[in-house]
Amino acid sequence: MFIGHFAVGFALKKAEPKVPLGVWFAGAMFLDILWPVFLLIGIEKASVVPGITVVTPLNLEIVHWSHSLLMSAVWGTLFGAVVYWRVRTAKAFLLTALAVMSHWLLDYVTHTADMTLAPHGARMGLELWNSLAGTLVVELGIFAVGIAIYVRMVRNAARSAWIHFAILIVFFLVMYVAAIFGPPPPNDQTVLAVSALALTPVIMWANWLDKKLGLHTF
Numbered sequence: 001m002f003i004g005h006f007a008v009g010f011a012l013k014k015a016e017p018k019v020p021l022g023v024w025f026a027g028a029m030f031l032d033i034l035w036p037v038f039l040l041i042g043i044e045k046a047s048v049v050p051g052i053t054v055v056t057p058l059n060l061e062i063v064h065w066s067h068s069l070l071m072s073a074v075w076g077t078l079f080g081a082v083v084y085w086r087v088r089t090a091k092a093f094l095l096t097a098l099a100v101m102s103h104w105l106l107d108y109v110t111h112t113a114d115m116t117l118a119p120h121g122a123r124m125g126l127e128l129w130n131s132l133a134g135t136l137v138v139e140l141g142i143f144a145v146g147i148a149i150y151v152r153m154v155r156n157a158a159r160s161a162w163i164h165f166a167i168l169i170v171f172f173l174v175m176y177v178a179a180i181f182g183p184p185p186p187n188d189q190t191v192l193a194v195s196a197l198a199l200t201p202v203i204m205w206a207n208w209l210d211k212k213l214g215l216h217t218f
């Protein structure tokens with residue numbers, strides 16, 4: 001899944017407003033931040049095979065260190081512990097840990113058989129990516145719900161803040177459309193990893209925007 005992960009970040013901000021939006025985003029996409037790093041150091045493996053699914057040409061051959069359920073619990077606990085150190089609420093720890101683990105569930109629904117419960121486990125996936133309409137309806141639906149929950153928290157933000165917010169949403173949608181309908185990326189692990197990591201500045205962008213909308217509490 002792509003932008004559906006950000007929907008989880010938008011929605012969970014309401015559950016614990018003390019955690020900035022960018023930190024929620026970092027949690028929800030944390031497995032996809034580890035994945036390119038693990039590709040670069042060679043412990044995970046991916047290639048580009050046009051047509052392997054209807055929606056994406058990504059062939060995730062080994063992703064169990066970043067993307068197995070067991071490891072998502074490990075990464076979630078570590079991520080939650082760092083957030084707790086800063087925010088000091090049990091809710092922040094628990095929900096940011098669950099945000100990290102939610103990534104596994106959403107990817108399990110969308111991916112073909114490349115997700116595992118634990119490293120080296122049986123590979124599985126519900127293959128939503130083999131239905132373009134299903135993918136768009138589910139993912140854009142989740143994304144819209146996440147945004148709706150987030151914007152209802154905003155009180156008296158300046159017009160310029162709303163314009164910046166709209167730019168962020170358009171950015172996500174353009175990235176999404178390009179990922180699904182654009183040409184496949186080159187079949188090169190380094191290029192895949194670097195382009196995945198290129199999305200991480202959105203964490204800082206979201207924190208800045210959270211502040212502009214009056215919701216940043218750090």
Ligand SMILES: [Zn+2]
Nearest residue numbers: 001031032107
């Ligand atoms: Zn993922």
